[in-house]
Amino acid sequence: MTLQAYQMLIDGAWVDAADGARFDSVNPATGDVWATIPEATAADVNQAVRAADAALNGAWGQMTPTARGKCIARLGDLLAANSEAIGRIETTDTGKMFKETAWQATYIAEYLHFYAGAADKIQGDTLPIDKPDMFVFTNREPIGVVAAVIPWNSQMFLSAVKIGPALAAGNTIVLKASEQASAPLLEFGKLVAQAGIPDGVINIVTGGAECGRVLTSHHLVAKIAFTGGPNAARHIIRNSAENFAEVSLELGGKSPFIVFDDADIESAVNGSVAGIFGATGQSCVAGSRLYLHEDIADEFLARMISIAANIRIGDPQADDTEMGPLCTQAQLDHIEAQVALAVTEGGTILHGGKRAALDGLYYQPTIIDCPRQDMSIIDTELFGPVLAVQRFKTEDEALILANDTTHGLAAGIFTKDSARSLRMSKRIKAGIVWVNTYRAISPIAAFGGVKSSGYGREAGLQAVYAYTRPKTVWMNMSDDPIANPFKMR
Incomplete structure (x- = not known):
């Protein structure tokens, strides 16, 4: 060569x-x-x-x-x-x-x-x-x-x-x-x-x-x-x-992706999948913290796990590949260490959690159920395809969880309630807020x-x-x- x-x-x-x-x-x-x-x-x-x-x-x-x-x-x-x-x-x-x-x-x-x-x-x-x-x-x-x-x-x-x-x-x-x-x-x-x-x-x-x-x-x-x-x-x-x-x-970011019980579930699931597994999670705005209203959490996760299980991982040059490798060995090592730590802290791996069975720096799309807000993975940027999931009951609780981070780059909100979306957009501490969409960009719109x-x-x-x-x-x-x-x- x-x-x-x-x-x-x-x-x-x-x-x-x-x-x-x-x-x-x-x-x-x-x-x-x-x-x-x-x-x-x-x-x-x-x-x-x-x-x-x-x-x-x-x-x-x-x-x-x-x-x-x-x-x-x-x-x-x-x-x-x-x-x-x-x-x-x-x-x-x-x-x-x-x-x-x-x-x-x-x-x-x-x-x-x-x-x-x-x-x-x-x-x-x-x-x-x-x-x-x-x-x-x-x-x-x-x-x-x-x-x-x-x-x-x-x-x-x-x-x-x-x-x-x-x-x-x-x-x-x-x-x-x-x-x-x-x-x-x-x-x-x-x-x-x-x-x-x-x-x-x-x-x-x-x-x-x-x-x-x-x-x-x-x-x-x-x-x-x-x-x-x-x-x-x-x-x-x-x-x-x-x-x-x-x-x-x-x-960097550790962006919250918040889904309320009145959201269009299919749209929100697709948005979350793209937000965390797109670019193999190697995006500063990756929606790496998923907050689900308790009434729709089980249905949402079932749909998301089904999609994650069928993501085609492989050669990034191929047209049918849906997720490629990580960029560096250091990233892969960091992700493995953080996922292992999440498990010791009480997290449950719902899908993935290990390297893909391929040569190269491949890691499975991973979803982790996190019972506590003080877990390391909640506020540590992994820069990979790893999603931390938590549940909430009320709008105020979702807001507290979303803002309980040292980061503040982006956030996603999925709800059909326009008044709620405006309230949340105003109160979330982030430079970018997407409502019923995610990772949209334009040269006209400021980013930071x-x-x-x-x-x-x-x-x-x-x-x-x-x-x-x-x-x-x-x-x-x-x-x-x-x-x-x-x-x-």
Whole structure:
């Protein structure tokens, strides 16, 4: 088997690490090493940041907003046209199902198109200052060089919601691809020059913790956009003390999926199955805590177990596969340990609970009945196909259980009572609430969490303004000179 040897994108050129160091990328469906990736040095990261800074003050900074928007739109067109090829690479590198990765690359092109249209619509304000001789207004200016740290899951989406608004606002960007699966972003990088985007505007570096540390603490970085886990986020925040960069964090979740006794059971079951077993549970918004009204719990679980038992697990490249492997061995080990702990704490495995009988990093879709709220699995993100189930009697009890978590990214509510859905939506502590649906996204809708699920928002029009700084301009319209209060008399 011939290994694919990737390079990094720095200042429009494809380069190896300065010292030649590389690391392996493993196909989680087979366990085989299929590619090698550069391990960026501090010098490589510095070169990428300086290239971004030069582009900010050069060709990109001098381009009109309308022209920038056209470049972003072309990048979106190219992403859609190459979605199948990028999807194949992402499936090989991460184990996500090809039908999901290809669709995602196509749909996420819409995010770039959305922000392309926003590039020439960033506006300032005229301020009604109570000084008749003063004209005061604000401009929105690019914040500067953006460091974007991207995890391995949903790479195209998590990149697009950073690249789109950052470039629309006139910034430049250095992307750090995940060391677990870097190839899809590097494939995406091949489209940048084709879109007419000048050298240095988008740079892609690869490596581990040291690469991330150098990037996020670099003195020329003005904003850090991070998606990942809370432990890494704490390091990001500490690193930002070195450059006083603004920081936005999109972290993990342990999202409640609440089903009331008046819900459409079939719709809710399908939503829960997709919410936890879609993407093999490797989604920050996975509906991993299922709260069922006691009157419908048994029927609901019977239906869900029947579906879980028939999920086709296998080759993520195959069209008939419904659930692929986990991405890393560390994930598989973590899930096994947490499921075992749940059993010792009194949990009952209703389905699954072990590895699938396949070569590769496969784990069965798992449903665990959890009798207590203080069990570790209730508030620990597993990032896999494991569902914790609890029952409730009243709306208030469901709300207490849903909010009893350190996380606050997303929540799902299934009920036919519109007043109840509004009450619950208002009182649930989460950045996203879905009612009678789950995992719906749009470039128009903001995405982000509260509590340990992070802060700041991605997607939506307001995200563009998060990549700008306002500048206030005071203009004296009087013909009279301004008196010098410190003039010697």
